[in-house]
Amino acid sequence: MISGSIQNSNEIYNNTNYGVQNTSSGVTINARHNWWGDPSGPYHPVTNPNGLGNSVSDYVDYSDFDTPAISIEPEIVDFGSVRLNNTSVDSFMVRNTGTAYLNIYQITSxxxxxxxxxxxxxxxxxxxxxxxxxxxxxxxxxxTTKLFIVHDASSSPDSLIATGVGIAPVFSMSKTGINFGDLGISFTQVDSIYIKNTGTYQLSVDSIYSTDDQFTFYPNTLSIAVGDSQKLYLVFQPTSLGIKSGKIIFLHDGISKNDSLEVSGNGITDVQAEDLMPKEFTLYQNYPNPFNPSTMFRYDLPIQSSVTLRIYNALGQLVFTLLDGAEQAGYKVVEWNASSLARAVCTSTVLKRRA
Structure with missing residues (x-):
């Protein structure tokens, strides 16, 4: 190297003796901003004894040697809410604020x-x-997790936080089973349960089916907001004598994926069933109200009757006649879907018995 020269930039490493040697006390070689084979800089027994790079002699100015430095943005990667078993992708940036190449060796979670x-x-x-x-x-x-970054800057390893919230609907029933008891053949008995979403995401019950056609239900699908519940009606109508049992199966997008309700009842003769019939005519409040878009009407008939069930709008005008005919005695339930009627808002229901 020529005496008095400036060594602006170089990569000096694996030299057997010195990276740069200058024994002339009258001249100092300017070798700043060079890479000496290690981020700690060149070894000098007095001025840089901890340097792991190639050695320099007394008359070499090596200060401010090239080193990498790391900056991470952001410090926290927040995914927000993500449904269970779904994926979301986010990112962070690593910037090299130093003067030498920054090498990322490994990132672990x-x-x-x-x-x-x-x-x-x-x-x-x-x-x-x-x-x-x-x-x-x-x-x-x-x-949450820590992400550890191993690199060749002096601060290694560095870390940042990644966080998110796992959310999911959770299916819950107010009852695990229903026993309808004794019921005459061809008569009907109605009961109900509440389906609740105890999770943190909207619950969709896409399909409901019965293992025995003598047990039916209304409605056929459910969509339940977080913390909310909806009523499901169960109907037992035996077609033969004897003990009946079955399951109502729910297929949904909650954590458990599917659940079931045990149902049972006993079919008896009509003579035996006379004492089990309703004692008076009753029309119950429809559910849900307002419509969503369907609603269920329950009513009791103590004897065989002609029944008319009519739907009126806010002006008192007839919108729809749901029932108009003969009905067997028993506990009844009927569903009305108002989705096809633009202004089908129910304000009153009239149960009329025709002698």
Missing amino acids: ENPEFSISEQTASIPPSDSSIFYVTFNPTEMGIR
């Missing part, structure tokens, strides 16, 4: 619900790289 797609990089000075994080919650509630 404490929680397997958070994963990193790319775990290594070599970032030039004043440049940056984007790293993508995938959140796949497997449990409800707040989920």
Whole structure:
């Protein structure tokens, strides 16, 4: 090297003796901003005894040697709410604020619900790289992890936080079983349960079916908001004598995926059933009210009767006649779907018995 020269930029490493040697006390070689084989800089027994790079002699100015430095943005990656077993992708940026290449060797997560797609990089000075994080919650509630970044800057390892909330609907029933008791053949008995969503996301019951046609239900599907509940009507109509049993199966998008309700009853002769019939005519409040868009009407008939069930609007005008004919005695339920009527708002129902 020529005496008095300036060594602006170089990569000096694996030299057997010195990275730069200058034994002339009258001249100092300017070798700043060079890479010496290690971020700690060149070894000098007095001025840089902890340097792990190649050695320099007394008359070499090596201060401000090139080193990488790391900056991470943001410090917290927040995914917000994500449904269980679904994925969401977010990112963070690693910037090299130093003067030498920044090498990312590894990025690891404490929680397997958070994963990193790319775990290594070599970032030039004043440049940056984007790293993508995938959140796949497997449990409800707040989920969090530390992401550790191993690199060749002096602060290694660095870390940041990733967090998110696992959400899901949860199916719950007010009863686990219904026993309708004794009921005459061809008569009907009505009971009900409440289906509640105790989770943190809207519950959809897409399909309901019965293992025995003598047990039916209304409505056929349910959509229940968080913390809300809806009533499901169960109807038993035996077609033969003897003990009956079955299950009402619910297929839904909650955590348990499907649930069932045990139902049972006993079919008896009409003579035996006379004491089990309603004692008076009764029309119950429709449910749900207002419509959603369907609603259920329950009524009791102590004897065989002609029944008319009419729907009126707010002006008192007849909108729809739901029933108009003979009905057997018993406990009755009928569903009305108002989706086809633009102004079908029920304000009153009239149960009329025709002698």
